[in-house]
Amino acid sequence: MNLKEIIKQKLDSSFPETKFEYSDYKDEFCVKLDKNFIVPVCNLLKNDSELQFLLCEDITAVDWATRKNRFTVVYHIFSLKNKFRLKLKADVDEKDCNINSVTSVWRAANWPERECYDMYGIIFNNHPDLRRMYMPEEFEYHPLRKDFPLLGIPGSLPLPKK
Amino acid sequence: MEKLTKNNVHPKIVQALLQDTDITIEDALENEMILNMGPQHPATHGVLRVLLRLDGETVISCVPELGYLHRGYEKMAENMSYYEYIPHTDRLDYISPMANNVAWVLAVEKLAGIEVPLRAQYIRMMVAELARITSHLVAVGAFAMDVGALTVFLWTLREREKVLDIWDILCGARFTNSYTRIGGVANDAQPEALAKVKWFIDQFDDNLTECEKLLNTNRIFIERLENIGIISAEDAIDLGLTGPSLRASGVEFDIRRAMPYLKYNEIDFNIPTYSEGDCLARYFVRVDEMRESAKIIRQILDKMPQGEVLANNPKKVLPHKTEIYTRMEELIHDFMIVNFGINPPVGEIYHAIEGSKGELGFYLVSKGEGHPWKCKIRSPSFNNLQALPHLVKGHMISDVVAIIGSIDPIMGEADK
């Protein structure tokens, strides 16, 4: 049985109360899940002796602009044991723009989640230090949202006096 | 020494300190001393700002602050075509621009499903390994300079200039190359360039040994780095380290081996690992990797086949300029690609290569348009820097400089 089947089986048997969507595009295995289950699922994937997804590579989000669930948070995790990369996705709506933080699972998730908050304004619950990553603290907008113009909003960032 | 408290400082000074908005940690005088390092500091390799809380000279905690070089790469990627973005990747990790070019085009080719001719793949491998050598040369030189050995820096830069001369011949630019194209490389590697690469590799080993001798027999250098900034393998993985910093902690993880891209599965090379996990081990890994890269390049030069360097895929790959000027069909394709882009199918991919700092990945989402709907750069420096607070805790302030140098962050890609 290959690893994709094992992941499917483990997830389905451990979380019968929710439904997972699996996809496999260009040999990249992806699991789409309900955002409320992100922490337990990540815990399982990391601590299972057969899977061991120990390395959290990247966390980001995609802004779909017009879709009902406007944002999708995307996690890339890697298993050093199996040399396998897994993509996790969870939809987040604009009205209820928060998701549980996975910093308790991987400490590496800290900064990528902060970056995601800075760029998209998605709140990560239980994050130890949710500040802006790049932009100044007093900046009001979230630049990677599709409704933010490329050239920015005039006057939103101050310049020193000449 | 008497401890400084609020009572024996004039209230005006206390007030002024509290009004200073640049100090983000409150009540500077109530606690231990707060030291602000950067963003303009010679040892921060650019514009990294680090706030240190000190007890005497010992670092109690450390808060890195990024964003001083945030240029909005990901937003710009959403507003330009895949071709237009190639020059921007040069400036991500500006010590090894070639490797970034390769990473970007590999990601786009995976998204659009383009097959690349064999010779182009070998050329890409060659330039990526040369980029690794230049990057590690600067890293080792700057690292040595940070801990007080200035000569090494001049010697390693001398070696680096030779590679830049090769790039000058290869693609006409010495620093920001933009050499790769979607579907191949901009122009074939000329025999002069390949001869120069061979010459460089042949003399490189001796020159590297020469540089190494300056450091490996230097007691000050060794004693300043040994047992400084130790990180265990578990912590390193948990904090998301990749690249030389991870391999110095004893984890043999290299994307070239774990998920081979290009033709790395046909090449024989070792992955240098050390188990100590301190600054000295990180330095040794870099030097060993340079030797391995030289070995890889030697094999590439032997194996490199003749043939085309640009894929024949008119809807997706820009044709040569000479053909555009003389043939109607190529002109039409050129017009379509330049104006509307290459329109990869709807989908999303993540592709990572082993950059010189670690895993350099691009996550691309396409909606079938000429420009990406979303582009996320997984930059190794960003994730490696995250381990900085863990590494410097409990060390002296002079060690902070060494530790930052041993991680080798490049702020261009850390800040994006």
Added chain:
Amino acid sequence: MGLEAKLNQDGFFVTKLDALVSWARKNSVWPMPMGISCCAIEMMAVGDPKYDIARFGSEVMRFTPRQCDLMIVAGTVTYKMSQVVRKIYDQMPDPKWVIAMGACTSTGGMYRSYSVVQGIDQFLPVDVYVAGCPPRPDNLLNALIMIQEKIGNTRARDFQDLKLPELNVIQSN
């Protein structure tokens, strides 16, 4: 050497103090390497044995603004960084000069985005702009020669009406 030959013959020579000062000043420009991004690497290359900025008397790169009279702003200046650049410029003693190295520093270059200042002349007086992305080291040396020319032409009266910046001084009693 020119000067010694002259002194051997006559034992002294006559010039204006003004000219002597600016001659000395122009041949020992101490740069402040404000290295921010890619251009900083090329600025490092200027100091290496191949290009060797020491030929122009400017190898003394000082990382503290208090000891410098030329600021080389090398790299993209973002809005967040602009406050820092200005602060460092204010700390440099007069007279001082600025080189804007590279396209992004001069005009914003290829970064027309929300976070990049479109040219540092919006908040700094710039003396020489250097084209290139990044400029080749030779080009930076050319800029240095231009700055030297400019410094050589300055006279004391140019600084007579110079307005001193207003600094907040905290007095301790």
